[in-house]
Amino acid sequence: MLDMEGTSIPLLSKALDAYVVRQRVIADNIANSETPGFRRKEVRFEEELRKALGKKICGRRTDPRHLPVGKPGVKEVRPKIVSTDDPQVPNGVNNVDMEREMVQLTKNYLKYISAMEVLRRRLRDLKLSVEGRGGM
């Protein structure tokens, strides 16, 4: 079987999953921009991933029943949805700042598109190495 562990493909798909979750959370914030008492949410992922990438010792788990030892590895990093307690913005009903959410939406969209493009190229290269340059 093809071993993908050492490649950037698992990392990319991890990131893509997180961006999809973030897109939903931002969509929910924007949909509720006029809902009284709503608290905006955000997704924490990048800093968790950075922590996991900079890890020192981590017990390898070869069985799903194993307990994780050490800091979580890249595989265990999951996007975290957190409610924020930012002060209310001048719209007076909740703490959703529409401009900020629109910027977050655009940023997250661009991150997703770029990660998807990198993944597409990796898969294309992989396909090339499996199939060869043709001519057969």
Next chain:
Amino acid sequence: MAIERIFASMDIGATGLSAQRVRMEVIAGNLANAETTKTPQGGPYRRRMVVLRSVPPKVQFRTVLRGSIVALRTSEPGHIVPEWEREPVSGYGRGVKVANIAQDPSPFRRVYDPSHPDADEDGYVLMPNIRVLKEMVDMLAAQRAYEANAAVVQAEKEMARKALEL
């Protein structure tokens, strides 16, 4: 990932679009009736307003179960954290809905106009509790919010298309 979950943020955007459209219709009704002094219920037209509520995340059995498990305390960085405590407990909200179209209880305006057929013996007419300027501002806000939700749907569409290019 199930196919309907791929388009979840499109659905969330759609809830926002329809909520803002309802709001727009209510504002249109208010503006059209800004001078209506008699309604089938008697009395002048009462200003309507939409009451918005967020749709909470789907409560999964897993989440409830996890909430009822006694959490182990980790007082040292070397302590092992059980996997179920690492997972996010809260899900993403599922957008917004119009809970109710409520009537504004604020008092009607009293305007002096003795020639008006609905004037009382002192010459005062009860006018709807609608301020046209406020409705216009609300209308702009609804329009802007609608556009923002449309942008969410648009972004999601592009993202799905990009995923299909793989």
